[in-house]
Amino acid sequence: MEKFSQFRDKGSGIAPFLPIPTEPAGIQLPFHIFLFVCRVPLLLVFALSYFLVLQWMPIGVLGRKASLWCILGLPGIWWVDLRIDGVKRGSLAKNSTSIPQAGSIIAASSASPIDALYLSAIFDPLFVASYPHSRLVEPISLFTAVCRAFSYPKLNPSGRAKLIDLKTYLKKHPTRIVVVFPECTTSNGRGILPMSPSLLSAPPRTKVFPVSLRYTPPDITTPIPHAYFTFLWNLCSKPTHCIRIRIAEPVYNTSKRTSEPVVAKTSSYATNHFDTLATDNVASDADTLVGSEEVEGPTTKEERAFLDKVAEALARLGRVKRLGLGAKEKVDFLDMWKTSRRRR
Template sequence: MEKFSQFRDRGSGIAPFLPVPSQSSGIYLPFHLFLFCMRLPLLVTAFLTYFCVLQWLPIGSLGKKASLWVILGIPGIWWIDLQIDGVRKGSLAMHHSTRLPGPGSVIASSFTSPIDALYLAAIFDPIFTVSYPFTCKVQQISLVQAILRAFSPPEVKPPADARLVDIATLIKQNPKSPIVVFPECTTTNGKGILQMSPSLVTTSATTKIFPVSLRYSPADITSPVPDSYRTFLWNLLSKPTHCIRVRIAESVQLPVANNGGSGSRPGPTDRQPSYDYNYFDTLDAKLTESLVDLDASLTAGEKTLLSQVGESLARLGRVRRVGLGARDKQEFVKLWSTSRRK
C-alpha cells in the first residue's frame, strides 16, 4: 500500500480511506457460506418490504423503528454497547431529556458504514442531511439515500439541482425530529476523524449538538471505498454476530457571543451572500482556496464549535483527528480505481 502513502495523515500516519481487511474464514468457510445464503434473501425481502411498503403506511414511529430493528437483526447486529457521557449505567431514565438527542437537536455522527444511518433511524427517527466541505448549508435526504450514500464517491460540491438549506431552518421545518449531520462529508474506515464541514455553524445558539460515535466489531463492515456492495454484504451476512459500540458525548452549543466577546453571533438568515460559496462560478482548481476563504469568514466561536465536535468524535472513537478531508478522498478514489483496473 505504499502507493497510497500520500493519503496518510502526516502527523499520525493514519490512513482513513483504506478498507479494513477481513479475517480469513479458514475451516469455517462452509458455515459462513451457509449464513450468507440464508440471510441474503431475508435481508433483501425485509429491506424492500420496509422501503417500498411499510414506510408509506400509517404504522407510526414505533412501527417503523420495530421494522428497522428487524432489518438490523437479520445480519446478527444484536449487541449494542451504549455509553453516554456523564451518565452512570442504570441511571439513563433520570437524564433522558438532557443527555440524549431529541426533537430540535442535532446529531453530529461519525460516518463509516451504511449501518450508521439505519441504526440512528431505528433509535431516533431523525431527518438525514448531506454536508459539503465548502458550504455552510446542507441537503435533506431520505433514509435510503443516507444508506446508499455510504457507498457513493465523495462529493465536495452539491449537485446543480440540490436544494440547500441551513440547519436552523431545517429544525424549524421539522420541530418534532432531530437532525442528523455527517460533518466529515464522506465515509472512513473509522481510524481517524476527517476535517469538519462548516454546516454545523448554522445552528442557533439554543440548539444542542450531540457528537455521536459509532464503531463496529468486527470493523470490516465499514465502507470507506465506494461501490463496495459485494464485500460489505459478505462481511455483514457471513459473520455470526456484530457489535455496535455507541458513544454519545455531552451536547455542545454555538456561543451567543463568539466574536472575541465583542458582540453576538448573527443568525443564519443574517449571513451575507458570500458566506455560502458559489461553486458554479468557480473552477475546481480553486476549491482549496475557497475553503480557506470560508474558514476565514467563520467567527472564533464557530471555529471553536467545529473543533469541539471534532475533538469529541475523536475522543469517543478513541482515534485521532487527521488533516485529510473529502477532497483528499476524491484523489484517493481515483488512484484506487486506477490500481484496481490494472
C-alpha cells in the same frame, strides 16, 4: 499499500480510506457461506419491503423502528454497547436531557451504511447531507443516507439540490431530531475527518450531540464506493456484530453573533448618531456575509473553536485521532485506487 502513502495522515500515519481486511474464515468457511446464503435473500426482502412499502404506510414511529430493527437483526447486529457521557449505567431515566431529543442535532461519525439505519431505528430522525465548502445542508431520506455511504464523495451539491441552513430546517421540524454527518464522506473508522462548516448554521441554543459509532469486527465499514458484495459478505457471513455507541455531552454553537446591549442615550452630545448608523451597517454586512454561500469555512476564532469541540468529542468517543485528510483527498485516493485495480 505503500503506493498510497501520500494518503496517510502526516501526523498519525493513519490511512482512513483504505478498506479494512477481513480475517480469514479458515475451517469455518463453510459455516460462513451457509450464513451468507441464508441471510442475504431475507435481508434484501426485508429491506426492499421497508423502503418500497412500509415506510410509506401509516405504521407509526414504533412500526418504523421495529421494521428497522428487523433489518439490523437479520445480519447478526444484536449486541449494542451504549454509553453516554456523564450518565451512569442504569440511571438514564434520571438523565433524559443527556440524550438527543426533539429539536436537537446529532453530529455523527460516518463509516458505514449501518450508521444511518441504527440512528433511525433509535431516534427516528431526519437526515441532511453536508458538503465540505458549504454552510447549507441538503435534506435527504434514510434510503439516500444509506446510498451515500456506498457512493463517491460529493464535494459540491448538484444544481437540483434544495439547500437550507440548519436553523431554518429545525424551525420547520421542531418535533424531530436532525442527523448531520459532518465528515461529508465515509472512512474506515480509524480517524475523524475534518468537519463541514454546515454545523455553523446551527442555532446557538440548540443542543449538538457528537455521536460515535464503531463496529466489531470493523470490516463492515465502506470507505471504497460501490463495494456492495464485499459489504454484504462481511455483514452476513459472520454470526454476530457489535456496535459501540458513544454519545457526548451536548455542544452549543457559541460562534453565533449575539446582539450587543443597547446603550441608553443620555444626551445628544454623548451619542453620535452617525457612528451608530455606521456600526449597525457593519454588523448587518457581517451577518449577511456569514449567512451567504460565499463564506466557506470558519472565519472567526469562535467558529473554529465550535467545530474543534465537535471533532475532539468524536475523536475522544471513538478513541481515534483527528486527521487532516478530507473528502477532497478521498476523491484523489479513489482515482489512484481505480487505476491500480485496472492494472492488475
